[in-house]
Amino acid sequence: MAYKKLGVDSKHRRSMRANLASSLIMNERITTTQARAVTARRDVEKLITLAKRGSLVSRRNVLAFLMNDTVATKKLFDELAPLYQNRNGGYTRVLKLDERRGDDAHMAIVELVK
Numbered sequence: 025m026a027y028k029k030l031g032v033d034s035k036h037r038r039s040m041r042a043n044l045a046s047s048l049i050m051n052e053r054i055t056t057t058q059a060r061a062v063t064a065r066r067d068v069e070k071l072i073t074l075a076k077r078g079s080l081v082s083r084r085n086v087l088a089f090l091m092n093d094t095v096a097t098k099k100l101f102d103e104l105a106p107l108y109q110n111r112n113g114g115y116t117r118v119l120k121l122d123e124r125r126g127d128d129a130h131m132a133i134v135e136l137v138k
Contacts, residue, residue, distance in 0.1 A: 028063060030059060040060070041063060041064070041067055042089060042091045044056065044060060045067045045096075048136070049100050049104065050095070050096050052136045053133060053135040054135075056131070056134065058118075058120065058130040058132045061118050064134050065118055067089070071086050072100065074086050075105035076105050083101060086101075114137065118133070120132050
């Protein structure tokens with residue numbers, strides 16, 4: 025599977041993906057660059073699908089991905105998974121914004137669909 029390196033080494037990328045997913049789960053909306061937004065979207069979609077299963081193995085897999093963020097995992101399983109129980113994918117949306125002023129990076133908003 026091809027993935028974007030996002031300009032950082034593998035340890036930083038792993039941590040950044042976990043933090044983006046955790047922030048999106050907790051805040052339900054984040055603003056970031058387009059490349060990171062697409063990566064966060066892909067990760068959160070998979071995490072919500074795991075949470076919908078509701079098994080102990082699923083909870084452990086989510087905890088492992090989120091680097092033991094128990095608060096985000098609890099919110100994902102208790103609040104978000106029941107909300108999306110009857111929905112087959114498409115839990116997030118990416119809205120493109122203007123470029124960032126400092127470095128002209130393409131920005132985007134990632135949000136959970138209600």
